[in-house]
Amino acid sequence: MIKILIKNRLFLRRLLRMLLIVCGPYAVCWANTDPGKISSLIKAIEVDRIGGQLPEMSYEKIGRQVVKVKVSLNLPQDMNCADWQIRILPAFQPNFHWAPHLTPSDDHIIAQHVFRAPMMMLAHQRKQLVIIPDVDLLNRTLARDWYMDMDAERNQLTLGRSLAQVAEHVLFKRKSGNTYASGKFEFAFYVLSFDDREVADNPFRRPLAFYWKKWGEGLFDQGEPISGDLETYVRHSYHWAFQSWVKQVWQSFEINGKKVGAPTFIVNTTQSPNYPGKTTEREFRSIWNQAWFSSLRSASGLYRFAKRTGNQDLLDKANLTKELALSYPKKKGFFYGLIGTEMEDTTDGDGTKKSLRSKGWAHYYWGNSNRNPYTWDARKSPFHILDMSWTALLMLRWYNELEKDPRLLAYAEDYGKSLLEVQSANGFFPGWLDVETLKPLAHLNESPESALSVTFLLMLYRITQKEEYKLAALKAMQAIMREIIPDGRWEDFETYWSCSRIGSEDWVGKKVSRNDMYKQNNFSMFWTAEALLECYQVTKSKEYLKTGQRTLDELLMTQAAWQPHFIPIKALGGFGVMNADGEWNDARQSLFAELIIRYGKELKQKEYFQRGLAALRASFVMMYCPENPDTKAQWEEAWPFFGKEDYGFMMENYGHGGETNAKGLGIGEFTIYDWGNGAAAEAYNRILDHYGRDFIAGKKL
Structure with a gap:
């Protein structure tokens, strides 16, 4: 040659x-x-x-x-x-x-x-x-x-x-x-x-700018991925959860004599009012306060909507979910991440078909996320620092923006004091704690998951003005800037211990040599970019802002910036997940949207405003409703029995398995309210409160 x-x-x-x-x-x-x-x-x-x-x-x-x-x-x-x-x-x-x-x-x-x-x-x-x-x-x-x-x-x-x-x-x-x-x-x-x-x-910045200018901006200006009043989608979400599917979704029960409630973790197409067959539950009936599936996060959006529209029934439901979060039992400040029910298999009369059913809330137990390296049994799963820091942060945000319920601050600060005690000398917080000994376990003890604890501690510092929270947060942030960001080591629980488990045995902490890259998840990038922006706003050090923009841009490398012909639904603004999975329009985009907008405001860059709003719009693309004709057609290809009672049903992503076509391949079969329609509605209500209706409509960029 x-x-x-x-x-x-x-x-x-x-x-x-x-x-x-x-x-x-x-x-x-x-x-x-x-x-x-x-x-x-x-x-x-x-x-x-x-x-x-x-x-x-x-x-x-x-x-x-x-x-x-x-x-x-x-x-x-x-x-x-x-x-x-x-x-x-x-x-x-x-x-x-x-x-x-x-x-x-x-x-x-x-x-x-x-x-x-x-x-x-x-x-x-x-x-x-x-x-x-x-x-x-x-x-x-x-x-x-x-x-x-x-x-x-x-x-x-x-x-x-x-x-x-x-x-x-x-x-x-x-x-x-x-x-x-x-x-x-x-x-x-x-x-x-x-x-x-x-x-x-x-x-990342100049390649991203080139791509958005050449392909993304024009589509955004044309109203992609969806246009019109996003509140229509929000109303579909709440009508679906609390009216047409209320028997399947809304869970209300008592804990120690106190009434609590929240939407269930997950429902599937067999639970549709229009399904002609026998219902079966996909997973154990439960309610989560975890980094993905946060009932408290969704409830804060419901609270905002109920206050704005004067809907007392929805306000009551939001408050019941807050009461549930405050009921999670603690061990020396650390607390559980979910409540679940015992399940049982049932069969048809002829014994030919099995169905999974809940025994009901009289048979509840406390547990933690089973997306971890140790066990699939939620009852045996360890405490996850990430999940606890996220829930405690949401409590502080509720306290700071929605209502000054002193129980929220007390619960969060009790956890914050315990969190400081487990911070390592090098600045990181551990990944998981044994539920009995409260000692750190073996995995992710030096990971970007610590960034979420940084954001929590800085919020706690802002409210209490106690220096120890700020010092611990900045120490952790320096560790992440030193050990994680330069090498792109974006490893977290989802990277290895969710559905994409390739590498969980031999890649953790190592690069894939042929690509000179770690297996990476963009969730870590989000937590880190958010924490860096909070560090900048507390300290005014430009180093945090500069590094934060770099991290945000690495996150944006996973955002769709064009419309492929082989994706039969709208794709602009939606996010993938990691460099070893297949999702389009993943539900995390509703969580990412405001952070992208915040960087746009801080840096005065229109591209970020557009990308953030595109992410917010994309958060509703997967919804089954008349306003999404392309998506609606795909749902009906996959599930022909769907009808108006199902408007608002929304899969968390599209094309997860790596294959798509125009005949419903790529459409899923479940809705996670707290990582789908309820989460998207929360993002809309929050951004509306922070920026106004004209901004969301793209009139004030």
Whole structure:
């Protein structure tokens, strides 16, 4: 094999005289224009033949730091080509790598299913190279086989076309059988190159700005992903939970003689009033106050809505959920994260079909989230510092913004005092505590989960003015800035101990060597970006704001910034989850939305306002209702019995399993009120109170 090296302008001028250079099985060339600065960052580009023919390559200089590379070929007949590649070989050795998905072996690829804002980037000190597939061409040709791959060990970036299959949950591997129809074959991508100090400070900002300006902003201005009054969706949420599905969703009972209540953790399609068969519950009936599923968070949104609309029934329900949160028993300040009921299997009269049913709230128990490294049994699960800090923070926010209930402050501060006692000398807070001994367990004792405790402690400091809370928070933040952010070590409970468990045995605390990246979850990025903004507002130190923006931008790398043809619902503004899973429009976007807006306000950047509002809009895209015709059609493809009584039903995400089509594949079968419609409604009500209706409508950006 011959490789043609890009070394200097004289050589480039010689290349301009050539339309194509043939090099064995592939071509390597720069043609038609001087690619400028990128010539110092790319050593060679290798392009595969198709059916023995070499594609033509051309270059268009878009700007001082952007070049568009086009590849085309006229195929005289249909061709079989299982895996066609363009390989980009950098002219420098990077010490920073980023790609949207992990490819731990040569068999793995980054399938277009996870092209939310697809790009790959490499950097070393001042140098940065970014490769972005041309998604306009992908959409125009209705391609379903584009992919990327980043091989850090070989120092090679690959773009290509191959069918993909889901392997582990959720990674992708090549699949044989790809064919190209006769006629024009086209492929294109953008090359962004930078050589300045900003690369080291924040390698994400300029690629994000390019992507949003080129693809996201125009869609946002057109009203994507949804337009109109978002309060319509909020009313659907509350009508569904507290009227049409009230028997299935709302739970009311007594604890030690005190009436409490909250929506149940999860319901599924078999519980629909329109379902023709026998009902079964998907998981144990329960109510959670956990980092995802927070009944207290949803209740705060219901409280805001009830106060604004004068709805006493909904206000009573919000207060019953607050009473439940205050009823969770404590051990030396630490407290449980859920209340559940005993379950039983039932069968039809002929014994042919089993159903899972609750025994009722007379058979309740206290427990903790079973998304942990130790047990699936909620009754045996350990205390999770993250979950407790989140619930205590929500208590303080309720106290600070909704009503000065002194019990909320007392409960939260009791926990805060205990939290200080378990902080390690290096600043981190432990991951989990044994429920009996209250001693730290083995996992995530130096993780970005500590950032949520930072935000909680700073809120506690603001209210009480006790310096010990601020000092502990800043100590933890320094540890995260020192140990987590520079290396992208975004490992938390969801990264390994939820549905995507690949790597839980041997990747924890280690990079995937082929990609030079950790398995990463964007939840950690959110907690850290929020904590850094709080640190800045307390101290006024610009270092926190600068690092916070970098962290926020890393989070935004997981936000959809275009509308793919292969996603049959609206996608702009929605978030994925991690670099080893398949979700679109995940419910976390409702949690992220206001933080993005807050950074926009602090930094005076319109892009952040737009991205934050797009995230808020995307929070309602998965809802089954007439206002979402594309989504409604997908629900009815999957569940034909759905009707108006189901308006408001909303899956937490789309395409979770890594596959989609226009016939309902990618639609789920359950609603988690506290991580779906109730959570989205809370975000809307909170942002409305903080910024006003005109801002949400996009009139005051």
